[in-house]
Amino acid sequence: MSAGRRPATPPKIPNARYLSYLGSGGFADVYLYDQQVPHREVAIKVLRRGVTEQQKLAFRAEANLMARMSSHPSVVSVHGAGETEDGRMYLIMEYCPPPHLGKLLRMRPLPVTFALEVGIQIAGAVETLHRAGIVHRDIKPSNILMTPYQHPVLTDFGIATRMGDTTQAEGFSVPWAPPEQATGEGEAAPAVDVYSLAATIYTLVAGRAPFEIVDGDNSEIAVINRVLRSPLPKTGRTDAPDELERVLATAMAKDPKQRYQSVREFATALQFIQAEQLHQRPTDMNVQGEGEEWQESSTVDEDATRQAVRTISPIDDENTRDVPRRVGRHSIEVDRGAGVVFAVDSADVASAGRRHSYYGAPIGDDELEDAPPPEASGAKRTFAAFLRKPVARFSIAAVVVLIVTLSVVYFMNRGKGETIKPSPSASETTKMDPGAEQPQGVTKLKGTVSNGRVTFTWENPDPHDGDMYLYKAPFVAGEGKVEATEKTSVTVAARPVETCITVQVRRVGVSNESKAVSACVVTSGQ
Incomplete structure (x- = not known):
């Protein structure tokens, strides 16, 4: 919340009871409400009084875009939208109890394994957004919330815009923004979000933003200067694989052309680290189904909010035909009874941005290094070698076969060759009404x-x-x-x-x- 400004009085929302104040953005406040039917706690983002027409357009665009993306498991869910009696627009969203990741890592750097899991899951949402022709432009730790089931979800689409838009974004967060966004040069492209997602993962690992210096000058001007001119320092985590340092440096290259050219490509490199360096099962990345293009639409209707989501297998590319793929379908419906359903072109969001404060959480004694970041091709060559390994393709299947075999042996020994009778289920012992x-x-x-x-x-x-x-x-x-x-x-x-x-x-x-x-x-x- 801006210094010296108190949040506006929470408005009366149909079918909901005010509980508490949650926070503020550039031109809106967020409150916790108790929705009566269906009964649940919801976060309601309310546009403040006295905003400009451009800010109203931006809010409408954000509502439409979030509803369009809401079916994705790594995007905060939208339950409805409307307008209060005094003319303030509002957006009803899934409530994710605090703290967000930005607050968590101020206390202590998070596990490297957790940072990679979150990064890959959020990458699925961002890749899906890109396939819809939209660039988020404000990926950062405080815009990643955790659901009660500990699943990360991306929020705050306030300065998102169409790919190719050359309008300078206002209100972006300097510590996680790429050089071209800081200087206002270039167009909105996937490389912008590749950089910001990598900077976010870096922050989760290091406990500080990439170009913040412990006990140094971390003013906005000083940080921008380092973003433009200084090489990326190491995270300083002894438990972080060297390959992770190389992958992050590739994703955060000064030149957008030297970065991974898609978020999916970046996430696949992270999956490689999970499998080869950390010896873990790679995290799935849910993205929109291959070959399904979202239709341009200026309204939020039922069809527009039903999109296919595809789970990318950890070692999947054009040459890996034997890896199974599964498609799940999710849907949401905008609550039309809550008030006005907004309809606006999402490109309008570009002209009405916001400014958020950013935090500093210096932990460790990392110093800038003079060595240039590794070339993009290095990390990509390493991953290409991984894809060619048969063991990488069939290791999971082998483990499954082993588990099944051991289970059969165990139950045969336990039952001494006899059929084991199953215990009665809960439905057999307790009558359910x-x-x-x-x-x-x-x-x-x-x-x-x-x-x-x-x-x-x-x-x-x-x-x-x-x-x-x-x-x-x-x-x-x-x-x-x-x-x-x-x-x-x-x-x-x-x-x-x-x-x-x-x-x-x-x-x-x-x-x-x-x-x-x-x-x-x-x-x-x-």
Whole structure:
């Protein structure tokens, strides 16, 4: 939020009750509301009073574009849009409890494995955006939120524009912007987002923006000067593979032509690092189906919000025909009953940007190096060699076969050659009432830190005999398992950065649990 400016009074939104203030952008405020039907918490972005017509056009364009992209699993979901009684436009979005990644990494650099997972998942959203002919232009840690299920989602499409647009973007974030965006030269192209996504991954790994210097001059002018003239410093992480340093340097080359020419190509190089350097199963990248072009449209209608999403296998290219591909279809519907459904050309967004403040989180003692960044071809040649390895193609299949074989041997020994009778399922032991009302979510969920442990407590607003509470206490990388308790409290070990919990009510005879309620406690000092 801009210094010295208070958020506007939250407006009355049909079918929703105001809960709290969440934050502010360039010309809009974001609030938490409790939507009544369907019952859920939602984040509502409200345009402030007194904005210009250009800013209204930009807001409408953002609403349309986010609705168009909302079916993607790595884009924040849009539930509706409308206009308040006093004429302020608003956008109803999925609520992702804080903190965003920008806040998390201020406390401590995140695991390298987590940074790569997030980068590849967000890459799927950005690649899909590019196939629709749109460039985001403001990818940065604070624009990546985490859902209650610990999945990263991209948000804030306020300065997105069509490919080829030469209008200078206003309000972009300097630490993650490429040289051509900082100077206002060149056109909107995929290479812009390739750079910003790489800079974001760099920040997740290093705990600071690429060209920020510990205890140095990190003013906007100083950072721009380094972006334009200084070589990219190393992340300073001893657990970061050398190949990651090379891939990031390629993606952040000063010359756009020397970068990866698509986000998919960049993400594939990251998948190679996961498989070859970190010995992990590469993260899937969901993108729009091959050969499906989005039709240009100036309205948000039902057909425009139903798009195919394709999962890119980690070692997939034109010469890898034996890798299976799977296509899933997702859809959303804009809530037309919420008010006005906006319709505007997305190109209008370019002329009404915003300025966001950026944070500095210096961690470590990295210094600028005089050596030039590696050539783009180096990282690409390494990955090409990876694709030619038969073991890379068939390793996953071999592991699956081994697991199946061991499972068969285990159960044969366990049953001594006899058929093992399955245990009765929950549906056989407990009669479920499909008409039973879903239990209400817990309330007053909070945590207290003591001696390296966190005790979370909550209340059941409508307790029934036999109620159980399912809880999961994950770290940001999605660790943790679902456990159950009859009590309205639980104590868990404190995590290195922050400790979170998600709680649901399970009721006897009801097939669905309550909605998930989450809470987090900062435990970086524990």
